[in-house]
Amino acid sequence: MTNALQRTDGAFAALADPTRRQVFERLGDGPRAVGELAAGLPVSRPAVSQHLKVLKAAGLVTDRPDGARRVYQIDPQGLGQLRAWLDRFWDQALAAFVAEAEREDTED
Amino acid sequence: MTNALQRTDGAFAALADPTRRQVFERLGDGPRAVGELAAGLPVSRPAVSQHLKVLKAAGLVTDRPDGARRVYQIDPQGLGQLRAWLDRFWDQALAAFVAEAEREDTED
């Protein structure tokens, strides 16, 4: 149970930063190189590189060399873990929410 | 589209911190007062209070006075927004992922 923290910690922390999430979202259209991602973003290329490193450590992206370039791609695994946590928690929380609402109706 | 950033920014940022997510998860069992939440956590009560403030600003919880105490409860709204973002992105990313995998098979 407390393990669920560790597992989703990286993903949540990674997606917390707006710039980093922007990089990640941009990767949702398909594989991109670092330079492509950096272009159009208000930060430098090394900054994007560092963001990608964090995303990779969180299991959200994978990278693959392509000549002198390096292509990054979304890894469904990390995204799936996040979804699993959210789904499980969604059911639990919603159940507790409804139960509480009913308890408020029946009691004084 | 860029608006989706703003909308989910608060939620992601709020859930990024492990302690804060622990508070939130604990709230998944049902409504709790601040003192109850603080007990069992490795941080002080004011710290929990500040965390709840952030969670509330993110639309993840609601609060209601109960005498001298203050009861916090999960707000399905914020959780739903997060789920919506994740679902939408999941479909998009997975589609791009599969498309890329197939493109790799057909091409040289």
Place this chain on the structure above:
DNA sequence: CATGATCGTAAGCCAACACTTACGGTAAGG
């Protein structure tokens, strides 16, 4: 009305973090 309980906020401190510039390393091209 005085006391104890519960809580939010302010002030201050320290670590984490996002960013920049500078550098080195590798791959394609003339």
Place this chain on the structure above:
DNA sequence: CCTTACCGTAAGTGTTGGCTTACGATCATG
């Protein structure tokens, strides 16, 4: 080979953020 392009990492900096202690406010109790 020499040059250019592309990228990751190191070092340094300024800011953000989570935590603690201290304080004031509000509510139930006697």
